[in-house]
Amino acid sequence: MPDSPDELNILVPESERARVERMVTRRQALLAGGGAAAAAYLAGCGGSTSSDGGGSGGGGAEESAEAKPPTPADGTVEQGDLLMANWVDYSDPVNYKAYTKEYGPKIKISGFGSNDEILAKLRAGGAKYDVISPTGYAVKTMADLGLIMPLTHELIPNLKNLSPAFTKTDYDPGNEYSVAKDFGVTSFYWLTDKVSETPASIKDCFDLLKTPKFQDVRVNFLEGGTQVMAMALAALGYSINSEDEAEIEAAKNLLVEVKPAVDTISSTFIERAQRGDIDFGMGWNGDIRRAIESLAKKDREMVFLIPEGNTEYWVDNWVIPADAEHPVAAHKWIDFVLDPAAAGKEMNYHQYPVPVEGITGVEESLANDPVINIPDEKIQGYESQLETAKGLQQRNRAYTEFKAA
Amino acid sequence: MAVAEATRAAAPAAAPPRGRAVGALAGLLLLAAAVGIYTQIGNLGLGLAPSVALLLIAVPVFLAAGAAIRRATRSDKVDHTGYPFQLAYPSLAFYCAFFIVPLGFLVLFAVATPVGFGGVEYGFDLSNFEAGLDSLYVETFLRTLRTAAFGTLLIVLVGYPLAYWIARYAPANRRGLFLALIIVPFWTSFLIRTYSFLIVLSPEFFLSDWLQSLRLTSAPLDVLYTTTAIQVGLVYNYLPLFVLPLYATLERMDWRLVDAATDLGASQWAAFRQITLRLTAPGLITGTLLVFIPMMGEYVIPLVLGGGRVDFIGNVIQRLFLEAQDYALGSALALLVMGSLSFFVALYLYLSTRTEQEYGG
Numbered sequence: 113m114p115d116s117p118d119e120l121n122i123l124v125p126e127s128e129r130a131r132v133e134r135m136v137t138r139r140q141a142l143l144a145g146g147g148a149a150a151a152a153y154l155a156g157c158g159g160s161t162s163s164d165g166g167g168s169g170g171g172g173a174e175e176s177a178e179a180k181p182p183t184p185a186d187g188t189v190e191q192g193d194l195l196m197a198n199w200v201d202y203s204d205p206v207n208y209k210a211y212t213k214e215y216g217p218k219i220k221i222s223g224f225g226s227n228d229e230i231l232a233k234l235r236a237g238g239a240k241y242d243v244i245s246p247t248g249y250a251v252k253t254m255a256d257l258g259l260i261m262p263l264t265h266e267l268i269p270n271l272k273n274l275s276p277a278f279t280k281t282d283y284d285p286g287n288e289y290s291v292a293k294d295f296g297v298t299s300f301y302w303l304t305d306k307v308s309e310t311p312a313s314i315k316d317c318f319d320l321l322k323t324p325k326f327q328d329v330r331v332n333f334l335e336g337g338t339q340v341m342a343m344a345l346a347a348l349g350y351s352i353n354s355e356d357e358a359e360i361e362a363a364k365n366l367l368v369e370v371k372p373a374v375d376t377i378s379s380t381f382i383e384r385a386q387r388g389d390i391d392f393g394m395g396w397n398g399d400i401r402r403a404i405e406s407l408a409k410k411d412r413e414m415v416f417l418i419p420e421g422n423t424e425y426w427v428d429n430w431v432i433p434a435d436a437e438h439p440v441a442a443h444k445w446i447d448f449v450l451d452p453a454a455a456g457k458e459m460n461y462h463q464y465p466v467p468v469e470g471i472t473g474v475e476e477s478l479a480n481d482p483v484i485n486i487p488d489e490k491i492q493g494y495e496s497q498l499e500t501a502k503g504l505q506q507r508n509r510a511y512t513e514f515k516a517a
Numbered sequence: 518m519a520v521a522e523a524t525r526a527a528a529p530a531a532a533p534p535r536g537r538a539v540g541a542l543a544g545l546l547l548l549a550a551a552v553g554i555y556t557q558i559g560n561l562g563l564g565l566a567p568s569v570a571l572l573l574i575a576v577p578v579f580l581a582a583g584a585a586i587r588r589a590t591r592s593d594k595v596d597h598t599g600y601p602f603q604l605a606y607p608s609l610a611f612y613c614a615f616f617i618v619p620l621g622f623l624v625l626f627a628v629a630t631p632v633g634f635g636g637v638e639y640g641f642d643l644s645n646f647e648a649g650l651d652s653l654y655v656e657t658f659l660r661t662l663r664t665a666a667f668g669t670l671l672i673v674l675v676g677y678p679l680a681y682w683i684a685r686y687a688p689a690n691r692r693g694l695f696l697a698l699i700i701v702p703f704w705t706s707f708l709i710r711t712y713s714f715l716i717v718l719s720p721e722f723f724l725s726d727w728l729q730s731l732r733l734t735s736a737p738l739d740v741l742y743t744t745t746a747i748q749v750g751l752v753y754n755y756l757p758l759f760v761l762p763l764y765a766t767l768e769r770m771d772w773r774l775v776d777a778a779t780d781l782g783a784s785q786w787a788a789f790r791q792i793t794l795r796l797t798a799p800g801l802i803t804g805t806l807l808v809f810i811p812m813m814g815e816y817v818i819p820l821v822l823g824g825g826r827v828d829f830i831g832n833v834i835q836r837l838f839l840e841a842q843d844y845a846l847g848s849a850l851a852l853l854v855m856g857s858l859s860f861f862v863a864l865y866l867y868l869s870t871r872t873e874q875e876y877g878g
Binding site for chain 2: 374511
């Protein structure tokens with residue numbers, strides 16, 4: 113870890129650096145176990161997948177690298193539009209324009225609402241996305257299935273700007289497939305003029321949802337079985353990655369119990385939240401910070417809970433699908449947003465911490481906001497999602513029952 | 518089996534041209550498949566649920582076989598039309614490539630064993646059908662069926678008088694305009710029309726104020742993200758599909774028949790029931806099917822106007838494919854829905870044509 117003057121401008125204050133590194137190290141520990149388990153599972157299935165089942169992340173990677181031709185080495189940016197699949201409102205349109213001005217390709221955006229959805233689209237093939245932004249555990253799954261291509265580091269000179277802590281994640285050590293985009297937590301938020309209570313944990317939030325008063329409160333949940341079940345499992349004090357039948361059943365029952373209070377289930381809720389049309393909901397800290405700022409202009413107060421106890425902690429990443437038609441243009445986009453100034457614009461726009469060293473132009477209030485800068489001891493209690501086929505099917509089934517309730 | 522033998526004997530006797538030979542062969546194969554399912558089902562050692570599923574699936578196979586064989590064994594004394602069968606090849610090829618072949622994949626997936634993330638191991642595993650007949654999915658299916666049936670009924674109640682008025686009472690030189698008013702919104706993207714109702718049904722929109730000032734509602738409109746909103750969205754989006762075929766039959770009505778009936782002493786209602794309704798029955802049946810079947814497959818409207826809170830069966834199947842990556846269960850469920858839908862549609866057609874014939878007799 114160098115101590116050159118350049119490093120003084122990093123996103124997190126120097127005093128916080130150790131915390132960020134620990135956060136990532138913790139993720140590695142989790143993913144090391146889960147990744148090996150997933151690979152072993154896939155190997156056990158035989159025939160239908162291409163993973164060789166090696167315990168290390170490299171096993172599937174080498175094979176898929178052979179199967180798919182690597183990126184053209186001459187580095188000429190392809191003609192035609194760059195097709196990006198991204199979470200809704202997750203990159204600054206100003207950066208799209210600047211990228212087009214510098215490299216030529218126009219950027220076309222396609223939104224997605226869950227990692228499961230984008231994984232299934234890649235598996236089905238034919239979508240021809242050039243660059244996508246899945247969460248860490250999904251990067252690991254996609255790499256094991258040969259759905260994303262190894263990155264050509266020569267095309268990403270700005271990779272040197274990536275925070276060292278994010279260059280050795282266990283879902284993708286050495287950034288072979290992915291470059292960290294930003295990171296955050298999932299929790300609950302509410303409008304203080306509609307909800308006077310002050311829950312302190314995910315469990316408190318679910319307890320509140322059970323009260324009769326919440327029939328008249330407009331409640332939004334995020335979409336997707338893994339997402340919703342993670343929160344219910346956390347509320348019950350179980351691991352968010354539990355595959356225990358009894359625990360899954362209990363979490364499902366909790367969801368069914370609070371269902372009468374839930375008015376909408378949508379991951380594209382942010383504009384409604386910004387208008388103040390959601391009183392209490394499940395969301396990600398950066399999105400909600402944007403809503404908090406919009407609402408503050410109308411003299412309304414929204415609170416995002418950094419909970420006691422367990423909740424979900426995640427890192428989203430840029431990756432390039434194996435069937436991308438404009439891989440060089442995609443590399444150039446990744447390189448473009450690793451530039452300190454562009455990264456600063458990204459961070460100001462989506463309001464999640466971007467792990468780029470020497471990031472510039474980040475609003476002071478954003479860099480120091482407690483919704484973004486989460487205390488170390490709290491992060492220690494949070495968990496990242498892992499992904500297995502069994503867990504996915506258990507969660508989807510529970511989610512369908514939740515929706516039918 | 519006796520049926521199969523009988524038709525096998527009959528087929529060569531017809532001395533058909535090439536197209537018909539293919540048709541007869543396909544019919545016999547289908548029949549053999551259906552007969553195979555029915556005769557072997559006891560030997561497969563299945564539980565009740567997969568057996569029922571299989572039997573349901575065999576129904577459309579039987580119908581198709583029957584149609585193919587009837588066509589092949591039909592007397593062909595004269596070729597009335599002189600229509601060259603080759604002209605049907607492009608549409609036939611299209612139909613095969615985009616319906617029959619994908620359907621075949623669906624069947625393959627449905628009897629396979631799910632493995633890992635979206636993988637399947639091919640085989641013959643009927644447990645997917647058993648899982649698909651779980652009360653959770655049956656309830657979702659029935660809810661979809663109820664909503665679609667009610668939606669169709671509402672469309673008939675709104676659409677019939679509308680088409681009737683345009684065909685009979687609207688000034689002849691204005692009819693085109695009224696039809697255009699119905700069709701033009703239909704040119705807008707389905708998605709945009711659905712999203713627009715988020716605004717129309719919101720309590721801030723003037724519709725809410727109007728309803729209040731007309732004393733129709735006492736409080737601001739509160740239907741967004743409810744089943745009512747889904748129902749309204751269904752009726753709005755599918756109305757033109759019902760009105761157009763119905764208008765086509767109403768336009769051809771000879772209103773003098775109605776005049777004659779009333780002259781001869783029939784009440785207005787009796788004349789409508791015995792003449793207009795009977796003569797427009799084909800349009801009515803086509804119209805209702807045209808709106809009912811797509812409604813059953815609807816998944817955008819519940820997602821947008823229902824706030825994603827309630828699933829239609831389409832949403833469940835979509836999630837099985839796209840989120841749970843369980844292609845086997847998703848395919849089985851899709852086939853079950855197709856099978857039971859075919860059953861309901863066949864029942865409806867049977868009942869409605871019988872009623873029509875009774876009227877006629």
